[in-house]
């Protein structure tokens with residue numbers, strides 16, 4: 001289960017319980033919490049890395065997202081995780097967001113290793129209307145497209161308007177699981193819309209009865225955001241319970257991961273990465289240090305539940321899952337899985353990062369009386385907890401201990417913390433283990449280490465593929481295609497369209 005833009009501080013198990021996530025937390029406290037898990041800074045790079053085991057810079061996907069109507073894609077010569085698992089005999093299903101290109105049929109999920117696909121091709125859709133209004137305000141002089149983006153395979157999914165996206169994807173997951181032939185191994189990639197913002201004219205939407213539960217959050221946008229998180233958490237519970245009902249949990253690996261950090265710029269979104277620094281679309285910890293957990297069924301012996309402090313990056317999933325599925329990791333060829341741009345405890349930050357260099361406190365933090373234990377999170381029940389109790393796996397004491405251990409401990413900020421690091425002028429160096437909140441720049445104290453790390457970055461730069469980012473193709477305009485986003489470079493979609501040019 002791949003959440004979109006879910007911030008470090010948007011799940012209650014990480015220590016801030018403004019928004020209770022009792023299903024995610026029950027999985028976390030009975031699995032491995034990946035405490036030092038890193039993704040890429042944005043949707044497309046993270047997903048490219050997930051599917052190939054390679055850094056986005058080797059895929060030409062490092063620069064930005066694939067925009068609506070942009071003829072770019074995950075390079076076709078790459079073998080995806082889904083294709084690898086298919087080779088091992090898996091049934092493969094995808095639900096939700098693709099965002100790895102769709103200008104041609106060969107780029108679509110069903111041609112990249114998935115047996116089935118129900119979801120959308122661009123970076124977001126409206127939570128209820130499933131359209132994409134592509135106004136990327138930070139890119140001047142680009143056309144603004146608007147169209148429907150919800151597909152079954154490569155065909156527009158008709159008649160689903162008005163269904164709340166998270167619930168719709170959850171029902172699809174239930175159907176797929178219940179109809180699965182359990183004599184065959186099963187891979188499902190469920191890439192949620194939640195908690196990404198919807199279209200700019202209606203950023204966040206959730207069922208009113210769920211919003212009502214969060215009346216204690218005064219800021220209406222943050223309150224709706226809380227409801228979006230809550231429905232996502234419900235989905236985790238329902239999918240887990242469906243796997244249980246189908247008898248598939250005993251030997252399942254269940255992952256819950258975010259693709260990048262929260263959108264915390266109050267003009268754009270309502271997530272929280274606090275106390276981590278920065279917004280999505282930066283290289284601060286708030287953008288790349290993410291909620292992630294792995295839960296395994298009793299037949300998969302990975303030891304007990306724990307907080308895992310080993311460093312892990314999104315490109316490590318391919319070798320990890322391929323190996324777990326019985327594949328020989330040596331067959332994967334040259335990938336980046338297991339390497340990192342952190343060197344031991346030290347992280348380097350260099351270059352221009354936009355203006356989101358601050359620590360964004362969640363709104364209404366002071367109006368909320370934070371409970372000191374986990375009981376408040378579970379007071380309205382948890383489907384995952386109920387299943388674990390039935391399986392004899394629930395451990396109350398362990399859950400409590402994990403809540404005590406998880407909150408991030410920042411150091412006391414030095415007086416100049418807000419401006420001591422200017423990475424656009426010279427690199428900054430942080431000891432992330434001691435200073436997870438990136439307050440204290442150590443670059444002047446360790447010049448040799450800075451040089452060594454910059455040399456490593458230069459090496460990666462030399463090995464990188466030129467960014468694919470292209471201008472938007474006017475032939476892709478949904479107005480030319482019956483108000484739909486389509487693989488517009490296929491002959492069947494060529495047409496005379498007065499909007500083009």
Ligand SMILES: [Ca+2]
Nearest residue numbers: 004005043259
């Ligand atoms: Ca994202």
